[in-house]
Amino acid sequence: MKQIPIDECPAGPELDAAVAKARYSEIELVIDLEHGLIATSETRLCESLESGWIGWESILKGEAESFCLKLLKYSTDITEAWELMELEKMAIIPLKSDRWLAIPYSAIPDDYTAYRIDLADGEIASTAPLAITRAYLKAKGVEFVEVADETNTG
Numbered sequence: 001m002k003q004i005p006i007d008e009c010p011a012g013p014e015l016d017a018a019v020a021k022a023r024y025s026e027i028e029l030v031i032d033l034e035h036g037l038i039a040t041s042e043t044r045l046c047e048s049l050e051s052g053w054i055g056w057e058s059i060l061k062g063e064a065e066s067f068c069l070k071l072l073k074y075s076t077d078i079t080e081a082w083e084l085m086e087l088e089k090m091a092i093i094p095l096k097s098d099r100w101l102a103i104p105y106s107a108i109p110d111d112y113t114a115y116r117i118d119l120a121d122g123e124i125a126s127t128a129p130l131a132i133t134r135a136y137l138k139a140k141g142v143e144f145v146e147v148a149d150e151t152n153t154g
Helices: 013-023 078-088 128-139
Strands: 002-005 029-032 037-040 043-048 053-058 068-070 090-095 099-104 123-125 144-147
Touching (some): 013 029, 013 128, 013 144, 078 128, 090 128, 099 128, 123 128
Antiparallel strands (some): 043 053, 099 123
């Protein structure tokens, strides 16, 4: 594994995993990128070869703190990215040349006009979900994303 700057990380599970870690920073998480699952450390991956079922089960059997969820696709699905916008109070603005700007409400002047917004206050990306995801991570103080060594960052 290696770490790359958020701005160089493509949309995908590594970026989504970084969001999950930032959202649930008070909980120790286990993230399974291969199966697209996120769980607390009180769960473990279990596999039944007979049934073909792969999933997580609680080690603490019935404890409310133990959970397993599908890793949401924040960086590629606008519906899931929208939740981040609401959490961090951001707006998304389309720009020329198929780019999107995700910007905190606090950076938008009261007399809003697109040309008066300082683009440096927001995050620009090729898709709205990617811009939102990167802006959310930066708002949470995350600067780098952990990716597999062979991840294409181009």
